[in-house]
Amino acid sequence: MKVKAALQDIPVYQPGKPLEEVKREFGLDEVIKLASNENPFGCSPTVWESLSTERDFFSLYPEGGAPLLRQQLATHLKVEPERLIFGNGSDEIIQMIGRAFLEPGTETVMADITFPRYKTQALIEGAKAVEIPLKDGVHDLDGMAEAINERTRIVWICNPNNPTGTIITAEQLATFMKKVPPHVLVVLDEAYEEYVTDPEYPDGIKEVLANPRVIVLRTFSKIYGLAAFRIGYGVMDASLIQDINRVREPFNVNRLAQRAALAGLADQDFVNQCRKANREGIELFESHLTKLGLHYFPSQGNFVLMDTGRNADEMFHHLLTKGIIVRSGVSLGYPTYIRVTVGSQEQNIQFLNELDVAKSE
Numbered sequence: 001m002k003v004k005a006a007l008q009d010i011p012v013y014q015p016g017k018p019l020e021e022v023k024r025e026f027g028l029d030e031v032i033k034l035a036s037n038e039n040p041f042g043c044s045p046t047v048w049e050s051l052s053t054e055r056d057f058f059s060l061y062p063e064g065g066a067p068l069l070r071q072q073l074a075t076h077l078k079v080e081p082e083r084l085i086f087g088n089g090s091d092e093i094i095q096m097i098g099r100a101f102l103e104p105g106t107e108t109v110m111a112d113i114t115f116p117r118y119k120t121q122a123l124i125e126g127a128k129a130v131e132i133p134l135k136d137g138v139h140d141l142d143g144m145a146e147a148i149n150e151r152t153r154i155v156w157i158c159n160p161n162n163p164t165g166t167i168i169t170a171e172q173l174a175t176f177m178k179k180v181p182p183h184v185l186v187v188l189d190e191a192y193e194e195y196v197t198d199p200e201y202p203d204g205i206k207e208v209l210a211n212p213r214v215i216v217l218r219t220f221s222k223i224y225g226l227a228a229f230r231i232g233y234g235v236m237d238a239s240l241i242q243d244i245n246r247v248r249e250p251f252n253v254n255r256l257a258q259r260a261a262l263a264g265l266a267d268q269d270f271v272n273q274c275r276k277a278n279r280e281g282i283e284l285f286e287s288h289l290t291k292l293g294l295h296y297f298p299s300q301g302n303f304v305l306m307d308t309g310r311n312a313d314e315m316f317h318h319l320l321t322k323g324i325i326v327r328s329g330v331s332l333g334y335p336t337y338i339r340v341t342v343g344s345q346e347q348n349i350q351f352l353n354e355l356d357v358a359k360s361e
């Protein structure tokens with residue numbers, strides 16, 4: 001059987017090393033995973049109990065439109081409920097947007113390096129991915145605007161950018177939006193929006209309300225700590241939602257995910273605590289890296305891409321033997337950098353101690 005031509009050059013996604021596997025492999029009892037930008041504080045303690053209301057309904061399909069969550073989230077974001085779409089992770093919304101708007105002969109513009117799903121989905125649809133190199137780790141919006149032509153359907157802006165953690169500012173976005181022609185969608189992937197503390201960060205929802213060509217993507221996987229459930233959402237003009245709904249699977253967001261997200265959303269104290277602890281962790285990382293003389297990108301996410309001054313795979317393996325899983329930059333296009341998720345204070349200190357030891361060897 002021959003796989004379809006568009007798929008031949010698409011690599012299979014390589015996830016970070018699972019925690020259980022590392023424990024077995026190195027005979028370690030304690031392993032900390034700082035590789036996938038998961039929340040070190042778990043999720044809101046209210047989530048577990050909220051799930052019990054679903055236990056009598058396991059035999060029933062979920063409500064496809066997630067009405068309860070839709071209402072709560074609309075209130076939280078101050079948008080009409082018709083502007084929301086839910087996905088099995090925001091990954092699935094990226095997939096649905098690609099399916100609905102890309103086809104052979106079309107193009108889509110993104111940064112190089114950024115979140116890999118935009119490109120993968122473009123290739124699956126047989127569309128051309130036009131990649132514009134980052135400048136100092138930041139989206140080159142001028143370059144991206146210049147890359148737009150009549151075949152362009154979507155521009156992806158990952159803000160904060162994964163893996164660099166950098167943001168584009170409200171002012172930069174405004175300048176860029178003036179150059180975007182009306183046949184192009186602009187997707188702002190804001191998976192880390194809740195972590196951002198920089199006042200220059202744009203209000204993506206305001207952009208959506210002002211412009212029917214702007215889409216904001218967010219997720220419950222990161223600050224809400226609900227990655228296991230797979231649930232994310234998109235905010236956009238209601239007519240775009242209608243288009244995307246044509247390719248959405250009828251029951252794409254499962255019952256438990258809808259319930260968990262509802263509970264998570266209601267606990268904004270948890271979100272605020274996580275944001276605060278994360279910022280302290282970033283500051284700890286940054287001051288320590290400065291002391292060590294190692295370059296890093298200023299991050300508004302819950303991770304820092306930092307130079308190790310040596311081959312990143314080597315550093316990755318070294319840290320692994322100490323029970324710390326990080327992400328090597330080799331596969332991310334930064335061969336001497338590692339991407340490290342901000343953990344709890346204890347985890348952060350443990351990681352920095354190991355970094356010190358490795359550096360002095």
Ligand SMILES: *Cc1c(COP(=O)(O)O)cnc(C)c1O
Binds near residue numbers: 088218231
């Ligand atoms: C983690 C991440 C996502 C995907 O989140 P899910 O909702 O878990 O699918 C999307 N975009 C970026 C930039 C991410 O880092």
